[in-house]
Amino acid sequence: MHNDLLVIDGLQYSNWDREIFQQLHDGGVTMVHATIVYHEQIRETLSRIAQWNRLFEDNADLIMPIKSAADIHLAKQQGKVGIMFGAQNCSLIEDDIGMIEIMRELNLMIMQLTYNNQSLLACGCYEKIDSGVTRFGKQAIAEMNRVGMIIDMSHSGEKSTLEAIEISSRPIVISHANPTSFYPAKRNKSNLVLRQLSQSGGLLGFSLYPFHLKNGPDCTLQDFCQMIANTADLMGIEHIGIGTDLCQNQPVSILDWMRNGRWSKQTDYGEGNKNNAGWPRPLPWFRDSRDFPNLTRGLQEIGFHDTEVAKIMGLNWLRFFENSLSARS
Amino acid sequence: MHNDLLVIDGLQYSNWDREIFQQLHDGGVTMVHATIVYHEQIRETLSRIAQWNRLFEDNADLIMPIKSAADIHLAKQQGKVGIMFGAQNCSLIEDDIGMIEIMRELNLMIMQLTYNNQSLLACGCYEKIDSGVTRFGKQAIAEMNRVGMIIDMSHSGEKSTLEAIEISSRPIVISHANPTSFYPAKRNKSNLVLRQLSQSGGLLGFSLYPFHLKNGPDCTLQDFCQMIANTADLMGIEHIGIGTDLCQNQPVSILDWMRNGRWSKQTDYGEGNKNNAGWPRPLPWFRDSRDFPNLTRGLQEIGFHDTEVAKIMGLNWLRFFENSLSARS
Numbered sequence: 001m002h003n004d005l006l007v008i009d010g011l012q013y014s015n016w017d018r019e020i021f022q023q024l025h026d027g028g029v030t031m032v033h034a035t036i037v038y039h040e041q042i043r044e045t046l047s048r049i050a051q052w053n054r055l056f057e058d059n060a061d062l063i064m065p066i067k068s069a070a071d072i073h074l075a076k077q078q079g080k081v082g083i084m085f086g087a088q089n090c091s092l093i094e095d096d097i098g099m100i101e102i103m104r105e106l107n108l109m110i111m112q113l114t115y116n117n118q119s120l121l122a123c124g125c126y127e128k129i130d131s132g133v134t135r136f137g138k139q140a141i142a143e144m145n146r147v148g149m150i151i152d153m154s155h156s157g158e159k160s161t162l163e164a165i166e167i168s169s170r171p172i173v174i175s176h177a178n179p180t181s182f183y184p185a186k187r188n189k190s191n192l193v194l195r196q197l198s199q200s201g202g203l204l205g206f207s208l209y210p211f212h213l214k215n216g217p218d219c220t221l222q223d224f225c226q227m228i229a230n231t232a233d234l235m236g237i238e239h240i241g242i243g244t245d246l247c248q249n250q251p252v253s254i255l256d257w258m259r260n261g262r263w264s265k266q267t268d269y270g271e272g273n274k275n276n277a278g279w280p281r282p283l284p285w286f287r288d289s290r291d292f293p294n295l296t297r298g299l300q301e302i303g304f305h306d307t308e309v310a311k312i313m314g315l316n317w318l319r320f321f322e323n324s325l326s327a328r329s
Numbered sequence: 330m331h332n333d334l335l336v337i338d339g340l341q342y343s344n345w346d347r348e349i350f351q352q353l354h355d356g357g358v359t360m361v362h363a364t365i366v367y368h369e370q371i372r373e374t375l376s377r378i379a380q381w382n383r384l385f386e387d388n389a390d391l392i393m394p395i396k397s398a399a400d401i402h403l404a405k406q407q408g409k410v411g412i413m414f415g416a417q418n419c420s421l422i423e424d425d426i427g428m429i430e431i432m433r434e435l436n437l438m439i440m441q442l443t444y445n446n447q448s449l450l451a452c453g454c455y456e457k458i459d460s461g462v463t464r465f466g467k468q469a470i471a472e473m474n475r476v477g478m479i480i481d482m483s484h485s486g487e488k489s490t491l492e493a494i495e496i497s498s499r500p501i502v503i504s505h506a507n508p509t510s511f512y513p514a515k516r517n518k519s520n521l522v523l524r525q526l527s528q529s530g531g532l533l534g535f536s537l538y539p540f541h542l543k544n545g546p547d548c549t550l551q552d553f554c555q556m557i558a559n560t561a562d563l564m565g566i567e568h569i570g571i572g573t574d575l576c577q578n579q580p581v582s583i584l585d586w587m588r589n590g591r592w593s594k595q596t597d598y599g600e601g602n603k604n605n606a607g608w609p610r611p612l613p614w615f616r617d618s619r620d621f622p623n624l625t626r627g628l629q630e631i632g633f634h635d636t637e638v639a640k641i642m643g644l645n646w647l648r649f650f651e652n653s654l655s656a657r658s
Contacts (some may be wrong), residue, residue, distance in 0.1 A: 043372055050427025060658070098379025105435055329389070 001045035001300070002293040005031050006076050006308055008317035009289070010243030011086070011154075011176040013258075015250045016055060020289070021062045023248075024081045027292035030314065031072050031082035033110060033175060033243070034282030038088050042099060045092040049106055052083070067107050069322040084321075086175070087294035088155065088258075090121050090140070097136070100143045109325060110150040110175065113137060114157075115163060116270070117263065122160035123152075125186050126270075130157030133164055145169045148325045154187070154243075161193050170324060171201035176206050177242035179234070182227040185271065191234060198235035203320050205243020206231070210280035211244070211271035213247040217281035223296060225302040228312065237308055240293065241317045248288055252278050330629070331622040334639055335405050337646035338618070339534030339572030340415070340483075340505040342587075344383060344579045350391045352577075355409045356621035359643065360401050360411035362439060362504060362572070367417050371428060373420040378435055396436050397399035398555070398651040413650075415439035416503070417484065417587075419469070426465070429472045436634050438654060439479040439504065442466060442493060443486075445599070447590065451482075451489035454515050455599075459486030461595035462493055467570070474498045477654045483572075490522050498591050499653060505572035507536050508563070511544040511556040516600065520563060525533070527564035534572020534651045535560075539609035540600035541574070546610035550623060554631040557641065566637055570646045571624065577617055581607055 007028050013035035014020050024032060036048045056065055064075055066084040075082035085108045092108070093099035103111075113133070114124040121137035123130040133141065141164060144151055151172040153161040162174055174197060180188040189197075189204070197204060206228055213219035214227075231240055247254070255278065259270035270276055285294045292313075299309045336357050339618070342364035353361060365377045385394055393404055395413040404411035414437045421437070422428035432440075442462070445453040450466035452459040462470065470493060473480055473521050480501040482490040503526060507516040518526075526533060533555055542548035543556075560569055576583070582643055584607065588599035598606055614623045621642075628638045 042375065046371065046428065046431055047425070049431055050425065053427065053430050096379065098382065099375065099380050102375055102378055102435065106431065107434075215581070 001306060001309070002028050002296040005296065006072075006314040006318060007292055008072070008241065008314040009033065009246070009292075009302060010173070010182055010203075010241050010317055011035060011207075012244060012246045012248070012249035012289075013088070013247055013254075014183065016058055017249075018062070020248055021059055021081055025062060025079075027289035029081055029289055029292060030076045031066060031084060031317075033084045033086050035088050036085050036108070038091050038115060038258050039091045039263075041091050042094055045087075045103070045120075046106075049085070052085070056083075065107060066109070067290045069318070069325050070316055072321060084109050086152065088112045089115035089261075090119050091261075093140070095120060095136070097139055097143055100140060101147045103147045104147040108149065109321075110152050110173070112145065112155055113140070114153075114154045114160065115258075122164065123157040124155055125157045127157060130159040132159045133167060137164075138167060141167050146328050148327045149240040150324050153257070157191060158190060161189070162196055165193075165196050165200050165202065168200075171203070171320070172197070173203045173205065173320065175208040176209070176245040177204065178212045178227060179231055182230070183212060185212050188269065189251075194231065194235055197237035201239075201323075202318060203239050203241055203314055204231065204235065205241045205317070207243055207245045208283060208286050209245035209247075210283060211284075212242075212314070219283065219284045221298040222302065225295075225298040228299065229302050229304070232308075232312075238252055238316055239248045240312055240318075241320075242313065244286070246286075249277065250279070255279060258316075330635060330638070331357050331625040334625065335401075335643040335647060336621055337401070338362065338575070338621075339502070339570050339646055340364060340533075340536075340574045340578070341573060341577070342417070343575055343577035343616075344583070346578075347388055347391070348409055349577055350388055354391060354408075354620040358410055358529075358618055358621060360395060360413060360646075361404045362413045362415050364417050365414050365437070366421050367444060367587050368420045369426075370420050371423055374416075374432070374437075375435075381414070383578065385412075392581075394436060395438070398647070400655050401647055401650060408438070411607035413438050415445075415481065417441045417481075418590075419448050420590075422469070424449060424651040426472055429469060429478060430476045432624055433476040433478045437478065438650075439481050439502070440473065441481045441484055442469070443482075443489065444484045444587075449474040449492065452486040453484055453489075454486045456486060459488040460487045462496060465517070466493075466652065468498060470496050471498075474642035475657050477656045479653050487519060487522060490518070493527055494522075494525050494529050494531065497529075500532070500649070501526070502532045502649070504534045504576040505536040505538070506533065507541045507556060508560055511559070513542060514541050516541055516601065523560065523564050530568075532568050532570055532645060533560065534570045534646075535566065536572055536574045537612060537615050538574035538576075539612060542612075546612055548612065550614045550627040551631065554624075555626040556629065556631070558631050561637075566640055567645055569641055570649075571642065573615070575615075575618065576608065579608070584608060
């Protein structure tokens, strides 16, 4: 069945090269939302995009940029892996609302309002007090709604997330996280958030990052798929997808950059700790993108019908993008 | 006749506001190549684009961005003024070849390799010795050819201009200048350059900036149109257009910015001098964009047929853009 699916991965931050593109292709992935920046500012973000442009030029037989929802169909048709740009923090717009449209013109389709910490727009899930969406944040949400840039609250606090769902005139996403009821990581989401998300037309991408899973790297495929089944009952089958959070072949220096950016002189270990400071051990049934067929199989084995599997593996994301990327006047 | 024409102005740098857009509309202009930056670097250029995005939003009934040659036809059809972004220097890419594609993605369609001075890419027309296109310049020309960004040598030296024509695999433009044989300003171009330009498929836009005209602000419409007739004999009727260089409602501080950027502590007076440091007096027959019909009339009176007038007033530019803006793999 897997080869017939249109598979979308709602988030990866891998150390992109031809080998990884080939693995995505071999795993049957039609499109991946690729994090291109965390704490990079405007100028640095343009350098990241320039690096991607070189990758597109050098690997044109294998990958293509996603500039519209129609391009996802084109990627499927041509058997290429579509790359959708996203940001895991709002540093790339600095303090300038005009940069939202400019980044969207450069095909940056998804932006998190925060990455763990307080940002200029909202509050991250690691702060003690979440005071919600800021004054700038409200303006930014309206502008993102206007130009067709998707709001992602994966790393945000509960209050900020609920407010973003409420304030945004278009559905938002949590591209890579799991329910707190499955595993109580700070990054996972309460049933209240998940219900509000689905009721507003939003989408949750299930994370395969071991820190977000029950039993960590020893989480079984069956437990993971049972979590999906339980969440489908809570949110509805239309509002869930996959967002692996795969960080393949990344050095520990990247983990430090994600966790510490330029903001901390003391080492922040994020979801790890001093004695467990590195990347987590990979799941034996999801080592890299070639293991996507295991997810399809797991979903079938837990009892999902083929039409439901197709929605979870990609069609829900596809429908979401079809409704979210056009500009509004 | 004027109202039936598709009129293109190959360069303006006005102090853009709704009044000026209305004047362009009233003058029957379908598209204007608008200089958005001189010496602005990457971050500053993004701010200029953000300002333009606000202008597009606030004046959507009157203007529209030109993102492809097809958009020029759309502007004509909808009776709007199309705005094509251009740069009069290469500061906006700094020292980074990757920024060419990024600026092109932001609809920057035309870039001068130099503005009077030596740049990282080539030599300007005010330097004593023009050593031609630089190593970086050769790479930049190839990249501009690839992504469909037009090379403009209006402010470049003779050797650099001849080399750019030779090196570029696609035709280039001199968007706003006149023949030296008409008036020997440093900014005007030799017959050798003009012949090479036309033989390579390029285009010259005739300037209405008084510093480029015989008798300056007292140049007559008839003399101007006779110059066009003589140049048509030299270059061929297909290779000429209009590039007014209109700088309407600009304060003197902008003239200083154009001439001095950040490079000089002493005041450089450019085409003026200490006793004539300001903007030139406007031509009585071309005070602003509402006077475009005078050009049409002048060309008819000098003896051009209507089909020739249509080419000079816009169709040559249109054809040039239709061949120049697509990417090449």
